[in-house]
Amino acid sequence: MTSTLSERIQQARKHAGFTQKELADKVGISQTAVHKLECGRSRSSRRTVAIALTCGVDPIWLDNGRGDMALPGGAPYSAEFNGVREDGEPYRTYPLIARIPLISWDELAKYCGEPAESFNPDASSWVPVAPRASDRSFALKVPDDSMEPEFYEGEIIIVDPTRKGSHNQFLVAREGQNRPTFKQLILHGNQKYLKPLNSRYPLIEVKSEIQVCGVAVCKYKEYQ
Secondary structure (H helix, E strand, C coil): CCCCHHHHHHHHHHCCCCCCHHHHHHCCCCHHHHHHHHCCCCCCCCCCCHHHHHHHCCCHHHHCCCCCCEECCCCCCCCCCCCCCCCEEEEEECCCEEEEEEECCCHHHHHHHCCHHHHCCCCCCEEEECCCCCCEEEEEEECCCCCCCCCCCCCCCEEEECCCCCCCCEEEECCCCCCCEEEEEEEECCEEEECCCCCCCCCEEECCCCCEEEEEEEEECCCC
């Protein structure tokens, strides 16, 4: 096992055959940032997963050295923007082998509303990424039955924090310092509501500022 993050990043880059500038361009950071990571002057980065997938290595190995370096059947991934969402924003099309972190709701509560660069939650597992999700996306388990029948308790949703949410979208949000919740956003004039799909739960009127933690872009389900 390679002992430091800086050594693993350098090993991953060489495995993919990239120069520091090529890796920086593909991941969307500066060459100086890559140089600092490889020299150990930067000890962590929010781009660790993106660097791993770009180089075709396992994100868990790159992050902490556990497991094998190469993803099974993986190949270096060119992280160019190669698609456009309906709202006009570009997105990266990931290969099917790409993975994103599955985090807990307690972890989300620590970071919701914080700047993107400080979002560094602990991952309990990893799930395949949605093709149109940004490289900041994460996964959550649906916590209850309030969004049935579309989303059942225990199912996994992929959440993209770069999207702000619009009328009728399913999103993770919180009002003030309340605990984040997964609901449908309803806009009616100047009024905002968080709507559960299960009729047994009440409609929530948003009376103060709402913090959108991200928009659900797809769901993922595993079978035992």
